[in-house]
Amino acid sequence: MTDKTANLANLDKEGLSLKSVSLWQITWRRLFKRKSALLGLGILIVLVFIALTAQWISPYDPYQVLIGIEDVDMRQAPCIHLLGCPKDQPQHIMGIDGNVRDQFSRLLYGTRLSLMVGLTTVSFAIIIGTILGALSGYFGGWVDNTIMRVMDVLLAFPSLLLAIAIVTVLGPGLINALLAIGIVSIPAYARVVRSSVLSVREMDYVSATRALGGNNFDILFKRIMPNALTPLIVQGTLGIATAILDAAALSFLGLGAQPPTPEWGQMLSAERNQVFTAPHLVFYPGFAIMTTVLAFNLLGDGLRDALDPRLAHTSK
Amino acid sequence: MACETHLTRVWLILVSNEVERVVTKNNAAPLLEIKHLKTHFFTEDGVVRAVDGVDLQVFPGEVVGLVGESGCGKSVTSLSIMQLISAPGKIVAGEITFEGQNLLELSEKEMMKIRGDRISMIFQQPQTSLNPVFQAGDQVAEVFRIHQKLQDEEAWEQAVELFRMVGIPAPERRAKSYPHEMSGGMAQRVMIAMALALRPNLLVADEPTTALDVTIQAQIIQLIQDLRKEVGAAVILITHDLGVVAEMAERVAVMYAGQIVEMTDVISLFDKTFHPYTQGLIGSIPVLGKVKERLEVIPGSVPNLVDLPPGCRFAPRCRARMEYGLDLCTKVEPQLIEYQPGHQVRCWLYQDTEEYKAPLKDRG
Numbered sequence: 001m002t003d004k005t006a007n008l009a010n011l012d013k014e015g016l017s018l019k020s021v022s023l024w025q026i027t028w029r030r031l032f033k034r035k036s037a038l039l040g041l042g043i044l045i046v047l048v049f050i051a052l053t054a055q056w057i058s059p060y061d062p063y064q065v066l067i068g069i070e071d072v073d074m075r076q077a078p079c080i081h082l083l084g085c086p087k088d089q090p091q092h093i094m095g096i097d098g099n100v101r102d103q104f105s106r107l108l109y110g111t112r113l114s115l116m117v118g119l120t121t122v123s124f125a126i127i128i129g130t131i132l133g134a135l136s137g138y139f140g141g142w143v144d145n146t147i148m149r150v151m152d153v154l155l156a157f158p159s160l161l162l163a164i165a166i167v168t169v170l171g172p173g174l175i176n177a178l179l180a181i182g183i184v185s186i187p188a189y190a191r192v193v194r195s196s197v198l199s200v201r202e203m204d205y206v207s208a209t210r211a212l213g214g215n216n217f218d219i220l221f222k223r224i225m226p227n228a229l230t231p232l233i234v235q236g237t238l239g240i241a242t243a244i245l246d247a248a249a250l251s252f253l254g255l256g257a258q259p260p261t262p263e264w265g266q267m268l269s270a271e272r273n274q275v276f277t278a279p280h281l282v283f284y285p286g287f288a289i290m291t292t293v294l295a296f297n298l299l300g301d302g303l304r305d306a307l308d309p310r311l312a313h314t315s316k
Numbered sequence: 317m318a319c320e321t322h323l324t325r326v327w328l329i330l331v332s333n334e335v336e337r338v339v340t341k342n343n344a345a346p347l348l349e350i351k352h353l354k355t356h357f358f359t360e361d362g363v364v365r366a367v368d369g370v371d372l373q374v375f376p377g378e379v380v381g382l383v384g385e386s387g388c389g390k391s392v393t394s395l396s397i398m399q400l401i402s403a404p405g406k407i408v409a410g411e412i413t414f415e416g417q418n419l420l421e422l423s424e425k426e427m428m429k430i431r432g433d434r435i436s437m438i439f440q441q442p443q444t445s446l447n448p449v450f451q452a453g454d455q456v457a458e459v460f461r462i463h464q465k466l467q468d469e470e471a472w473e474q475a476v477e478l479f480r481m482v483g484i485p486a487p488e489r490r491a492k493s494y495p496h497e498m499s500g501g502m503a504q505r506v507m508i509a510m511a512l513a514l515r516p517n518l519l520v521a522d523e524p525t526t527a528l529d530v531t532i533q534a535q536i537i538q539l540i541q542d543l544r545k546e547v548g549a550a551v552i553l554i555t556h557d558l559g560v561v562a563e564m565a566e567r568v569a570v571m572y573a574g575q576i577v578e579m580t581d582v583i584s585l586f587d588k589t590f591h592p593y594t595q596g597l598i599g600s601i602p603v604l605g606k607v608k609e610r611l612e613v614i615p616g617s618v619p620n621l622v623d624l625p626p627g628c629r630f631a632p633r634c635r636a637r638m639e640y641g642l643d644l645c646t647k648v649e650p651q652l653i654e655y656q657p658g659h660q661v662r663c664w665l666y667q668d669t670e671e672y673k674a675p676l677k678d679r680g
Binding site: 021022023024203204205207208209210211212213214215218223226227 | 398400425428429430431432433436437439441444445446447448449450451458459462463494496497507510
């Protein structure tokens with residue numbers, strides 16, 4: 001036995017590599033093989049970079065009204081020197097908005113807000129949804145019934161309508177809008193987590209942990225949850241896109257971010273009557289929303305494929 | 317050892333181990349005593365009487381085999397000992413005394429302290445019994461964290477030490493492997509390491525070798541044997557493989573449809589079998605060197621545990637019943653009686669009543 005062990009250890013040193021690869025690493029590698037997911041990831045990296053460095057890369061202060069500072073008009077069309085705009089005019093690559101502010105700077109700052117909206121609402125919803133879903137999936141019985149019926153009630157309303165109702169009660173404003181969107185998206189996560197906990201808790205390794213003397217809390221949150229995370233990650237990534245859209249919609253309706261906050265939905269809403277006279281003021285924020293949502297959706301779809309358990313052991 | 321076939325292995329081992337296997341007449345108190353255990357599952361189709369009145373004693377340090385077909389209640393018995401029966405199953409009657417404590421009276425919290433520490437378990441499917449998202453070493457270390465409240469590093473070192481003990485090559489590196497990178501045999505070694513980590517007094521091995529191929533089976537059995545001696549644990553070995561039983565067990569209980577039908581030491585089990593069911597089981601093992609057109613079979617299959625036949629549960633499949641023309645079998649249930657010293661059997665062939673004379677009462 002010892003001989004054999006020694007031999008094997010030698011073999012091992014000689015090149016039979018035993019480098020361990022976790023499931024997450026496998027997923028990561030598989031994600032990198034998907035062009036669309038990579039595109040989404042790429043756009044996201046750019047967006048995050050913009051959000052982090054907005055204060056340095058934006059040419060103007062997003063709140064600064066340029067009347068009397070520069071010779072510009074309200075809703076002036078973009079002026080880009082490279083494309084032939086006279087050099088003596090100040091350069092505004094996305095034009096000037098209705099309050100004579102630099103649209104480009106506002107758009108850059110808007111990235112910050114949109115990503116923040118997406119991340120905070122989804123984290124909020126995931127934390128609460130996961131706890132509720134995990135408890136109801138693990139314990140079943142009346143716990144399950146109580147929690148899931150409440151979730152059903154929440155799901156019975158169209159999500160935006162419910163969010164509007166919540167904001168109406170709490171009062172308009174960005175924080176309240178975040179809260180509303182967060183609450184509205186809890187049921188989706190609770191359901192996803194519940195269903196995966198239901199299937200994972202029947203696995204042999206859960207009984208094995210129980211046979212080792214693990215308590216319910218450890219078993220549920222340390223041993224079951226890591227295995228139930230896959231669909232949650234996908235749902236979360238796609239959920240960020242929805243949350244950003246919802247936040248933009250609420251702001252568009254005047255219930256979210258209030259002027260002069262540079263928020264994409266709010267920027268759209270402020271200039272919506274000028275679609276024909278100053279299309280650039282509606283186009284750019286709309287395009288920004290679309291790009292961000294698209295990026296999250298592409299990444300989410302890629303993750304779903306990469307995390308698919310049916311492919312788990314086929315291509316390492 | 318690997319190249320020998322089944323039954324020759326059985327007999328060789330029986331003979332060679334005989335000296336070692338001093339059947340200790342235990343005067344000591346049993347480590348585990350199961351009395352009239354009944355575990356039923358309340359399903360939509362009716363009450364499944366998976367374990368229906370099992371009595372079993374396990375003495376310190378001995379290996380008890382629990383043998384039977386699939387669905388005869390072996391695994392449910394073991395899960396009942398661990399108290400891991402979940403709804404719709406329920407232990408409806410009986411007593412499980414372990415080290416003087418009735419486990420059925422303990423709270424879940426007290427039971428948690430016993431599981432993995434005083435009683436531990438090895439499962440049938442080693443690869444699915446390991447959590448796929450954690451490194452194998454981490455899962456072994458978990459045992460130390462739960463029961464001994466060790467810190468991560470210390471627990472990890474202990475785990476690596478255990479990997480070495482169960483003969484895993486390159487333990488430091490292997491501890492960092494994930495379950496999907498391990499073979500079945502290696503995964504089972506990890507499970508054994510986990511089960512024996514805290515030197516339990518009782519190890520419940522639920523078909524530890526069933527999912528492994530034959531060469532690995534032999535290694536795993538040897539490993540369990542060696543470590544068992546080192547740790548001094550008693551083992552309840554659940555299996556349907558009589559070869560494994562012959563190799564490891566000192567006493568054997570044969571289960572059929574939720575009941576123990578025969579119980580004796582392993583030598584008498586193969587030497588002078590009393591119960592027709594056990595005879596059928598042993599008769600159905602191929603014997604090397606004996607030319608047979610067909611292997612013997614036990615006709616029929618295990619009865620539906622929801623709708624058990626009245627009388628003896630084996631009666632509908634029993635050849636002896638036909639041979640001796642016994643009517644009582646289909647009407648009244650026989651009791652588990654001590655037919656010979658240390659050899660219990662549940663069959664009307666051996667049991668008298670006031671108005672009934674058993675045909676084989678005085679033979680054997």
